[in-house]
Amino acid sequence: MVDEYAFGTNETLKPQDSKKQHILYKIDMNLSGIVSICGMKVLLIKQFAFSNLYNVKFISFPLVEKIGSCAFQNCRSINTASFPRLLSLDDRVFSGCINIETFIAPLLQFVGPYCFENCLNLSDFLAENTRMISSFCFAGTKLLRQFIIENGSTELMPSAFEDSSIEFFHSNIRSLPQRCFANSKLKWLSVPMCREIGSQCFVGLRELHIEAQQLNEQEVSNYFGITQITIYNGTFMQWRQEKPVRRQNSTLSELNLEKDEQQEQILVFVRHANLKQLALQHINQIQRSNDVFTD
Incomplete structure (x- = not known):
């Protein structure tokens, strides 16, 4: 020893x-x-x-x-x-x-x-x-499903949870950096005090349940690829959806990609419910199912 x-x-x-x-x-x-x-x-x-x-x-x-x-x-x-x-x-x-x-x-x-x-x-x-949580801290994790930090002064660096298994994140932080949850398993996001979301924060995600009452405006680039957003306990004061800008001298494949992007719509729903409670119930149910399967 x-x-x-x-x-x-x-x-x-x-x-x-x-x-x-x-x-x-x-x-x-x-x-x-x-x-x-x-x-x-x-x-x-x-x-x-x-x-x-x-x-x-x-x-x-x-x-x-x-x-x-x-x-x-x-x-x-x-x-x-x-x-x-x-x-x-x-x-x-x-x-x-x-x-x-x-x-x-x-x-x-x-x-x-x-x-x-x-x-x-x-x-x-x-x-x-x-x-402070630095970049790629939890990259490649498979079973870390929830992350709860009540401390509002916590600072996340870009790509903090990129490529991680995080499904539910709750914190009183005031901003999310760029690519924070890119290509992760995030489904439930509770950041009631958040006022700013960095670019490509959710790239790679398809669906997101979010509680973020303090946000005033979201650029569609932050939600690139997401087809459904459910907002809990409030709504954004401003919301706009922008079409992709067609570049000059685009190739045929690029034009087809832009066409697909234009067809993809973002569906926004507003629900008055406790997101944190719903998320934890969902994760606990999955955990119990996995335990039964393991036994």
């Missing part, structure tokens, strides 16, 4: 190395058979510290505050990761951890790019105080 000491090249630093004893560096010794890793006094885990340790199933770092890039990348056997005092994750920390199901970090504030990329079994991300 790895204890609270920091590791250098082929040696364990002693407790008297006070300046380094709370920093965990790249593990160079052979830990291929290690199943459990514990660092009771570690405050910082450096980049690549435990990458590619395929047999590690359990990790415990109760005091760690920051984890460097790719620290647990491709640790394919990790099932649960809990960090009660963690504040920051750099890029690709858990990328390729295909069996991680639950991530818990109640104080987490920053999540780096591609942090949970291809975490195929991640279903629970419990970090309600997150302040």
Whole structure:
């Protein structure tokens, strides 16, 4: 078991190395058979510290505050990761951890790019105080269906949930960046305080249920490809649908594409209902069905 000491090249630093004893560096010794890793006094885990340790199933770092890039990348056997005092994750920390199901970090504030990329079994991300979610954080996930952050000051970077399995997103944030949910599984979006939606935010989606009472105007480019939008608890003050602009010297294939785009209509419905409640009921029903099928 790895204890609270920091590791250098082929040696364990002693407790008297006070300046380094709370920093965990790249593990160079052979830990291929290690199943459990514990660092009771570690405050910082450096980049690549435990990458590619395929047999590690359990990790415990109760005091760690920051984890460097790719620290647990491709640790394919990790099932649960809990960090009660963690504040920051750099890029690709858990990328390729295909069996991680639950991530818990109640104080987490920053999540780096591609942090949970291809975490195929991640279903629970419990970090309600997150302040920033970077690009492609959850790309390639398959089971992460809901994401709820009540914190209105959370900032999403472009493509934060692109290519993810997110079906329901709820937050009091005031803006959604460009391509935020592009090519994702998003169906239910509850952002009651949102005032701005970036370009191509929903590209690749076909249907969307949305609660966003504060929005004044939406450009049709934000909804490119969506054929049906259901708006809950209110409606947009202004709505316009624009036809594609025909370019000069267009090829035959481009003209046919533009013709198809013109035929595609956006259907808008307004419903007075609790979107968050409906979405969670829908997701829970799917989960119960999957559990029955698994049993």
